[in-house]
Amino acid sequence: MTAPPTGLRERKKAKTRAAIREHAMRLFEEQGYAATTVDQIADAAEVSPSTFFRYFPSKEDVVLVDDVDAVLLGAIRAQPAAVPPVEAILRGIRGVFDGMSPETWEFERRRQRLVLGVPELRARMLHQMTDAIDMVAGVIAERAGLPADDFSARVIAGAAVGAMVAVLPPEGAEKTDGVTPADYHRLEKALVLLQEGLPLG
Template sequence: MGLRERKKERTRAELQRHALRLFRDHGYAETTVDDIAAAAEVSRSTFFRYFGTKEDVVLFDDVDPVMERVMAAVPAGTPLLEAVRTVLRESFGSLDDEARALEEVRMELARTVPAIATILRERNAFGVEQVAAMVGPATGREPEDPEVLLFSAVVLGARQAARARMDAGRATSYVDELDAMLGRLEGGVPLAGEPVRGHSS
């Protein structure tokens, strides 16, 4: 990036940080674009230069580029599941405490605000095909390979399990819970070999 592009990215990230703090402290629905602009000490028109809507503030993912850099640095020959966990841990570990806490807020909003969840579904964000498009090249296989698709679906299943734990109040950090779920897979799919118990009459 040139200097101008880097400055724009910093401004966009700073606007998002102010917005996420307001969403966390006052609620998403209760926070307006004017509130965000005032907190960031910019005009309303400046906000709309960087984000088309309030939803776009949540949809902007500043961690993805970090994850791509971490993935590129994973040594060749690293087992795939270990590589996925490494990317997750190192990417979020590179954030300072507030940035990580705000990323947790962003992910929670992406899951719980209906308008944002709808946009993500329409974009097929975090779909099997999207994950397979990354897993395939990393393993030297085609994204349509059945094993690539199955692994991608299992990773998404771990995401859903982590979310279920969060929804049930059994976990406080989505990132840590997802890492724990992926760790459970290292020994194989849990319960896969467990015999089914019949119901007694």
Template sequence: MAATPRTPTGASLAETQPQPGLRERKKLKTRIAIRRATYRLIAEQGYEATTIEQIAEAAEVSPSTVFRYFPTKEDIVLTDEYDPIMEAELRARPAGEDPLESIRAVLTQGLAAFIEEEREEVIQRTRLMVEVPAIRARMTETMATTSELLVHALADRTGRSRDDLDVRVFTAAVLGAVREVMLYWAARDHKDDLIALLDRALTTIQGGLRL
């Protein structure tokens, strides 16, 4: 959902966390290889013309391996490895900080890092969100996983239960704002400042829609 957020010291959160074992590193390497092969093929021949078999061949894995990591072709485009990192960064925000400000800091820092490090992938992903209805529909489904992670973190930070309606509504509003920002940015040919758009959207949630 986001890129590698930065800690107050400037290091990425991933650098401060226990490093994964060999098996997990191999799985991550395979996931990245599949995703990069997919983006390369889509750039060359389009989304609809790109098949799982072609992706598997380009990534040097079997089609069954592709499906083991990504249940659908849409998931290859939409899935990344940053949701757990974002959750951990949210939990690490200062105690007593306003929840919206915590979310704002985590999301804006994460997106800024993502754009800096993988701008072309972000552009291609968001363009496909606009152009391919199946990806846009699947995005709504996959955001449920991100939502659960953030709900748990926010509930624990605020001392509320994880099924608290206010926490769930707040989280849904934030993720809905992120979704609309991405679509708006892509529809305008990625000319706007994405971080400024996100900040504007979160400010709208904070203050409401005024005449």
């Protein structure tokens, strides 16, 4: 999703981060999120616990940190200034999701399956939506040449993020397989509905 690091130090850091995350995901899937400790993850990745915390502030962050966010914000920011905000978000999402490799889709499926299936992760993810509104509002305002805290930009961002949350499976639903291309199309449909003024039916 992002350009690979070029320097030796950056490549080593990226490799270590990826190893920590992959071992953590494997352990979460094999023995459960709650039963997995930071020490176990660090041991599996052959790093110290202190090294783990240099890359991820907490066990939750291994799952909740979304590497697609920065790419998506960049794609929205890159839309022509004349494109209305919701359309810019829609185009940005289309570009990012269309460019995702099968490996990225698979990782996101696993990550989202954990987020949706573990109550404490789901709760923190929903709590983080205010941060998502801040980020999207900032980009919308920037594109329009408005202050970062512009009220209209925040309302538009809140509506768009709300539409994204609305397509998530409800808590307790059987579907916890994580994000799939079909979910992307539901997200697209939600944003189009927002674009059209939220008609019912």
